[in-house]
Amino acid sequence: MSELEREQVESKVRAVIGQTFGLSPTETAGELRMGDPAAWDSMGHMQLIVGLEEACNWSCPGHQIAELVDVPTIVDAICNPSN
Amino acid sequence: MGNPSEFPHSVPLGLVIPAELVGDVVGKLHYVSEQLAGFRISDSRDTVQFRLKPGQEAQRALVTERLREVATKLCRSYRSWGDKVLVSRPREQFACQEDPHPALEREGQIFRYGNGRYGLGPHMVALVEAFDRQFLRTVESFSPEAHQFPSIIGGDILSRCRYIKSFPHSLSLVHHLREDLEAIQGFAEQAEWGGDHLHVKPDSLAPPETLLSPTVCFHCYAWLADSKQTRPRIITARGKCFRFESGNLRGLERLWDFSMRELIFVGPKEFVLEQRQKVIDASTQLLDRWNLSYEIKTATDPFFIDDFSQQSSFQRAFDLKFEVRAALPYKPGGSVAIGSFNIHQDFFGRSFSIGTIDGQPLHTGCVGFGLERVALALVAQHGLDPAGWPPGVREDISR
Numbered sequence: 160m161s162e163l164e165r166e167q168v169e170s171k172v173r174a175v176i177g178q179t180f181g182l183s184p185t186e187t188a189g190e191l192r193m194g195d196p197a198a199w200d201s202m203g204h205m206q207l208i209v210g211l212e213e214a215c216n217w218s219c220p221g222h223q224i225a226e227l228v229d230v231p232t233i234v235d236a237i238c239n240p241s242n
Numbered sequence: 243m244g245n246p247s248e249f250p251h252s253v254p255l256g257l258v259i260p261a262e263l264v265g266d267v268v269g270k271l272h273y274v275s276e277q278l279a280g281f282r283i284s285d286s287r288d289t290v291q292f293r294l295k296p297g298q299e300a301q302r303a304l305v306t307e308r309l310r311e312v313a314t315k316l317c318r319s320y321r322s323w324g325d326k327v328l329v330s331r332p333r334e335q336f337a338c339q340e341d342p343h344p345a346l347e348r349e350g351q352i353f354r355y356g357n358g359r360y361g362l363g364p365h366m367v368a369l370v371e372a373f374d375r376q377f378l379r380t381v382e383s384f385s386p387e388a389h390q391f392p393s394i395i396g397g398d399i400l401s402r403c404r405y406i407k408s409f410p411h412s413l414s415l416v417h418h419l420r421e422d423l424e425a426i427q428g429f430a431e432q433a434e435w436g437g438d439h440l441h442v443k444p445d446s447l448a449p450p451e452t453l454l455s456p457t458v459c460f461h462c463y464a465w466l467a468d469s470k471q472t473r474p475r476i477i478t479a480r481g482k483c484f485r486f487e488s489g490n491l492r493g494l495e496r497l498w499d500f501s502m503r504e505l506i507f508v509g510p511k512e513f514v515l516e517q518r519q520k521v522i523d524a525s526t527q528l529l530d531r532w533n534l535s536y537e538i539k540t541a542t543d544p545f546f547i548d549d550f551s552q553q554s555s556f557q558r559a560f561d562l563k564f565e566v567r568a569a570l571p572y573k574p575g576g577s578v579a580i581g582s583f584n585i586h587q588d589f590f591g592r593s594f595s596i597g598t599i600d601g602q603p604l605h606t607g608c609v610g611f612g613l614e615r616v617a618l619a620l621v622a623q624h625g626l627d628p629a630g631w632p633p634g635v636r637e638d639i640s641r
Contacts, residue, residue, distance in 0.1 A: 194588070197592070206552060220321075221559060222559075224555065
């Protein structure tokens with residue numbers, strides 16, 4: 160996957176996080192990880208995963224859910240679905 | 243196929259219920275309608291067959307719609323996980339193969355008061371008390387602080403930790419009468435037992451302020467609420483717990499009113515994770531001493547319909563819950579959860595504002611053993627006669 164495609168995925172991931180947790184564009188652009196924003200808690204985490212699956216046409220394997228706690232890890236998982 | 247005369251109505255679900263989810267779906271279908279008299283899931287797991295109570299045929303369309311809604315919501319976003327088994331103690335042969343409930347009743351070791359409400363006789367009490375004492379000895383090295391909590395719990399506490407939203411089906415509300423002379427006198431005059439429930443005028447009841455407590459540890463978090471902890475805490479308490487389980491209530495396997503011993507951890511993430519593992523190891527020794535056949539494996543809580551899919555997936559993904567499932571030889575392949583080892587991450591730390599000195603939410607975890615179920619598992623596997631119980635059990639009873 161090219162750097163450009165990866166940036167597009169990151170942009171989509173940030174948009175879904177913003178939409179899921181009701182963040183402003185400024186907040187969405189910052190560092191985001193589970194627990195910060197506060198709404199990214201246990202319920203929020205699964206809402207986010209489902210939202211990302213729909214938006215990115217991607218299926219998250221169960222064993223990966225616990226690892227996807229920040230933007231770079233999520234982008235990696237979507238860009239390298241076989242990992 | 244179900245007998246059509248037993249279940250005259252069918253609901254094609256438009257999906258196949260995953261085999262691992264059948265128990266969860268059946269558990270929730272009991273709450274669909276008071277007009278539902280019985281149901282079963284077809285062998286192909288794509289249809290629910292049901293019957294309505296006499297005279298309730300007009301409710302058929304509504305019940306059909308609700309059955310489909312529940313199944314769809316529970317199966318939505320389902321992920322297949324496979325069980326993670328930490329400990330396995332299988333056994334081929336058991337001293338006893340029969341359901342012990344009838345014999346326990348005959349011998350005066352249990353008494354059924356009503357749906358989900360049982361009393362225990364001397365041998366069963368001896369088992370409950372011995373296990374509880376021995377569990378406390380087993381975790382002595384944790385130096386837990388002993389606490390006692392009420393059996394009723396404020397609605398504010400259950401609301402604060404989302405229990406009311408996630409488990410509404412199992413709530414047991416506590417009412418007292420309105421502090422109003424006319425209402426109290428009117429209640430005393432008119433209230434009467436109607437065969438299966440108490441007839442009361444709803445307007446004589448005060449709005450519920452408290453509920454019967456569904457678990458022990460919530461009281462602990464409420465005790466520590468809005469505090470900054472300078473050190474990790476380990477607390478133990480035994481209490482009565484109440485979970486209404488509708489048609490799922492069954493003997494000592496699933497009581498409405500049961501006793502639980504809990505060990506509760508509050509501290510940094512690593513501390514809580516480490517304590518849970520230590521208690522798993524210690525509990526394994528105790529369960530082996532009692533010569534029980536069991537498995538310790540991943541599990542999820544019985545979240546209600548709307549929260550089920552996401553919350554249970556989250557628990558599975560993060561290995562938040564492990565259950566001790568003891569074999570029930572009278573149910574081939576069957577088992578009952580007699581204990582659980584739970585991690586809540588910082589959920590209760592955030593919900594109750596329990597933090598570190600610098601304001602970070604603390605993590606919590608708890609271990610709980612359902613004492614009546616431990617006693618049931620023991621007699622189901624080793625019989626009713628104390629002389630036939632494992633030496634470790636007899637020794638612990640006499641200590």
